[in-house]
Amino acid sequence: MLALRGVRKNYGPTEALRPVDLDLTGGELVVLTGPSGSGKSTLLMIAGGWETPDGGEVVPGAPLPDLPVARMSWADVGFVPQSISLFEELTLADNLALARGGPGGDELLAALDLTRLASRRPGEVSRGEQQRAAVARALVASPSLVIADEPTSHQDHQRALKVLAALRAAADRGAAVLIASHDPVAVGYADREVRLGAG
Numbered sequence: 379m380l381a382l383r384g385v386r387k388n389y390g391p392t393e394a395l396r397p398v399d400l401d402l403t404g405g406e407l408v409v410l411t412g413p414s415g416s417g418k419s420t421l422l423m424i425a426g427g428w429e430t431p432d433g434g435e436v437v438p439g440a441p442l443p444d445l446p447v448a449r450m451s452w453a454d455v456g457f458v459p460q461s462i463s464l465f466e467e468l469t470l471a472d473n474l475a476l477a478r479g480g481p482g483g484d485e486l487l488a489a490l491d492l493t494r495l496a497s498r499r500p501g502e503v504s505r506g507e508q509q510r511a512a513v514a515r516a517l518v519a520s521p522s523l524v525i526a527d528e529p530t531s532h533q534d535h536q537r538a539l540k541v542l543a544a545l546r547a548a549a550d551r552g553a554a555v556l557i558a559s560h561d562p563v564a565v566g567y568a569d570r571e572v573r574l575g576a577g
């Protein structure tokens with residue numbers, strides 16, 4: 379589905395990401411762990427094509443189109459950025475509809491405790507609720523690839539479990555799911571842990 383070969387990144391003198399290989403297959407949830415600053419976000423941004431590596435390459439495999447991931451649609455890749463980045467002028471339901479190409483996603487909204495908030499805009503809900511909406515948006519079009527940066531960072535324990543269960547369900551339906559997390563609970567939902575060392 380997606381292969382990273384020796385990708386590495388420097389920001390000036392900072393070695394943000396040491397060379398790493400990673401193979402992601404449909405049906406698996408891989409959790410990236412490692413200390414703060416070890417390059418987890420950098421790796422996700424490279425995997426998604428939003429950052430260019432200084433070395434190595436990112437190779438999308440079937441069923442992803444032969445495009446940089448950053449240019450794929452929500453139906454190909456679902457992304458949960460650390461910054462959450464919902465459209466502020468749209469309701470939560472409309473943020474999902476935009477990704478899905480039409481209305482829907484009621485089951486996801488319910489699974490993530492968002493049903494009663496669906497008609498509010500991001501500015502009218504909490505940060506944790508925004509983050510769960512971003513998870514719902516990433517999953518609503520049933521993409522083949524899901525990339526999520528610290529998707530439980532604003533959640534209480536109970537809600538973190540719901541977020542992880544939703545990501546796990548996406549993998550069980552065949553998606554390749556790559557998340558970065560500091561949450562030890564996340565490892566329990568993963569097929570594999572890839573640990574990055576200190577930079």
Ligand SMILES: Nc1ncnc2c1ncn2[C@@H]1O[C@H](COP(=O)(O)OP(=O)(O)OP(=O)(O)O)[C@@H](O)[C@H]1O
Binds near residue numbers: 420
């Ligand atoms: N735009 C940037 N310019 C300069 N340095 C950067 C930039 N982005 C990241 N870095 C540095 O690269 C290293 C890796 O950062 P990254 O955000 O990938 O780590 P992380 O493992 O995701 O950390 P955290 O767990 O704290 O989110 C850090 O030392 C960071 O300071």
